[in-house]
Amino acid sequence: MDTIDLHSVNPWEVSFLREEVGAYFAHGVELAPGATVLDVGANVGVFSAAVYERLDGDVRIYAFEPLPPLHATLERNGRDFFAGRLTALPYGLAAAEDELDFSYFPAATIFSSSWRDAANVDAERRRVTASIVEMIRRGGLGAGPSRVPAPILRGIVGRKLRVMRELETHRVRVRPLSAVLDEQGIERVDLLKVDVEGAELDVLRGLEDRHWPRVAQAVVEVEGWRRNRDTVGEIFATRGFTVEAVQDPVQEAADIGMVFAVRRQS
Known part of the structure; x- marks a missing residue:
């Protein structure tokens, strides 16, 4: 499948993110046709596009993006390029139902976050x-x-x-992941991808114990690596996942890293 030429807010960001997404498919993370993928922190859908291309369109994607300018572009990409296989959800994920102030950087949307102000x-x-x-x-x-x-x-x-x-503040809705799984009727999550600019633990705490067995694999970008790496890893390890925590020198300079979690076979 050819590379999707996504609509964007800033074209340079799509190019930048395209260079990053290949790193998510490492350390045992694999996808087969027919997978269900959750793209948490979707921006305009670059990771979703990489998954769609990788599986030749045989995938179901739920993409979460709470910021209205980004969600509008994500939704447009879903209509134009994903043949009905992408659901663009207009809220973020958190430990509980809430409304939060998100800082949105129009000229550098990839840094937008509820944790930056x-x-x-x-x-x-x-x-x-x-x-x-x-x-x-x-x-x-x-x-x-x-x-x-x-x-x-x-x-x-x-x-x-x-x-x-240059930042704008948007009041946006956030929801616990368990509520979304129930509402959308999602019975299995073949890959949970989380890239939420500092709110990773809040996302994971929104998944109730009854739903963890549905998750087969996860990749989480962790900010505040030295502070949060072990906590994120422990969340997965105690629920039956094999965990690898990985940080390269570029990520080390930014105090971020990646946690890969693949459910152990019984």
Whole structure:
């Protein structure tokens, strides 16, 4: 299947996310045709598109995106490119039913989060800058940029990320995952993908014990890696999953990492 040319808010973000999504299919995570996939923190649907392409359209995707500008684009992508196989849900996931303020960055939507606001955005921008600089130094943009001295790179990237100062606040709905599984009649989750910019534990705490056996695999991007890695891993390990916690040098610079969880065969 050809690569889907998704509608986007910022085209550069689709290209950036396309480079990332392959890393989710590692450490034992596999999908077979007919799978049901939950894309939590979908943005405009780049991960969903990668799954759809990988399974040649034989998949059922539930994509969660609470921010109205992103959800509108996700819903449009679902209509135009997914042949009815993607359901775009206009809310986020959390430990309980609630409404939260989300910060939305129009020029860099991938950093939008309920955990970022005007009070911490400067610190967040420094953290993201460190990650991007490390990626460039390791050849992520080719050999030429990797030879630029780190202080100069930090200045260039920092200036580019000033767009994170432009933010809007949206009041959005969040729901526990168990309520959604019941409402949508989802009996099996072949892959739970979570990328929610800091709210990972809230998402996982919204899944009741009665529903955990339905989850076969999960991949969670964890922010605050040193603080939260073990907690996220323990949630899966105590429920019968084999867990691998993985962090590369670029992720280390941003204090993030990935937890892969595959249910152990009985």
